[in-house]
Amino acid sequence: MPRNRRYAATPSVRATALPAVLLGAVLLTAALTGCGRQGSPPAKGPRPADLPGYRVDHAFSLPASATWSAAHRRGKVVVGVKDDQPYLGERDPATGRYSGFDIEIARMTAASLGFAADRIQYRAIASANRETALANGQIDYYVGTYTINDRRKKQVGFAGPYYLAGQDLLVRRNEHGIRGPADLKGKKVCSAAGSSSIQRIGSDYPDATPVTYDTYSVCVDNLLTYQVDAVTTDDSILLGYAAKAPGEMKVVGRPFSKEPYGVGLPKDDTALRYALDDVIVAHERNGDWRKAYAATLGQSGRPAPAPPPVDRY
Numbered sequence: 001m002p003r004n005r006r007y008a009a010t011p012s013v014r015a016t017a018l019p020a021v022l023l024g025a026v027l028l029t030a031a032l033t034g035c036g037r038q039g040s041p042p043a044k045g046p047r048p049a050d051l052p053g054y055r056v057d058h059a060f061s062l063p064a065s066a067t068w069s070a071a072h073r074r075g076k077v078v079v080g081v082k083d084d085q086p087y088l089g090e091r092d093p094a095t096g097r098y099s100g101f102d103i104e105i106a107r108m109t110a111a112s113l114g115f116a117a118d119r120i121q122y123r124a125i126a127s128a129n130r131e132t133a134l135a136n137g138q139i140d141y142y143v144g145t146y147t148i149n150d151r152r153k154k155q156v157g158f159a160g161p162y163y164l165a166g167q168d169l170l171v172r173r174n175e176h177g178i179r180g181p182a183d184l185k186g187k188k189v190c191s192a193a194g195s196s197s198i199q200r201i202g203s204d205y206p207d208a209t210p211v212t213y214d215t216y217s218v219c220v221d222n223l224l225t226y227q228v229d230a231v232t233t234d235d236s237i238l239l240g241y242a243a244k245a246p247g248e249m250k251v252v253g254r255p256f257s258k259e260p261y262g263v264g265l266p267k268d269d270t271a272l273r274y275a276l277d278d279v280i281v282a283h284e285r286n287g288d289w290r291k292a293y294a295a296t297l298g299q300s301g302r303p304a305p306a307p308p309p310v311d312r313y
């Protein structure tokens with residue numbers, strides 16, 4: 001091998017040499033240099049002191065809900081989440097601890113249903129497996145950038161929404177040719193299998209070349225190693241990846257869909273659905289929602305929006 005090849009930054013060499021570790025290396029560098037660029041967010045997620053504590057409603061009871069009753073008997077609620085989405089749902093591999101806005105939504109809802117933080121068991125479930133996990137009882141409910149839509153409502157129930165995102169594009173910092181989805185012709189666009197994001201590319205932008213993986217973090221690795229040209233999903237998710245690797249990537253910033261996030265739950269458990277709707281509204285009213293947002297998702301650069309109205313369908 002010629003001497004200079006090892007360090008050559010050509011796409012092919014970078015692609016074969018580093019794929020899975022590159023994002024990690026970027027993040028590590030950011031951590032070692034004191035969180036990267038001045039003003040960029042801490043790599044380890046929110047400081048516990050910044051997070052709200054949620055009042056656990058020990059008197060809560062919902063016998064009409066089969067899901068709640070089973071969780072109550074078990075003494076634990078099992079919540080499906082993402083574990084690789086910065087500021088939303090992320091697991092620290094060193095401590096095993098979960099953090100992010102979705103995790104806070106999981107904690108505040110669980111507290112109101114009578115489960116303290118140490119009574120929550122998190123289970124990482126990829127986008128493509130959410131409906132099955134809810135249908136077969138692997139999880140009690142799901143909080144993880146889960147868009148409410150009519151297609152999914154045929155299989156699962158949704159409380160909320162508790163946040164409104166929009167589909168966007170993440171590109172490398174030096175990419176100037178992709179300014180919106182209309183520029184995706186002939187471009188490799190990566191997203192997660194089973195997501196509304198990849199579905200929209202397939203239906204509305206058929207000239208793009210879709211590439212799918214189980215998770216968005218693998219797409220981001222592929223972007224950084226020049227194997228794809230863009231990553232597409234919700235702006236909330238993309239802003240987190242961009243913020244964690246300062247100077248490497250940018251979010252195009254022109255959302256082209258509406259993605260209302262709901263808490264997914266078993267389809268027929270309307271008692272739990274209405275209870276969760278009430279609980280979400282209560283935490284929006286008492287300031288918990290805003291405080292949780294500021295300590296988590298707000299760290300990726302977007303000021304707190306007003307939460308969308310809950311849809312009690």
Ligand code: GLU
Nearest residue numbers: 127145146147195196259
């Ligand atoms: N919100 C979109 C969805 O539910 C994309 C993010 C995700 O895959 O979780 O499909």
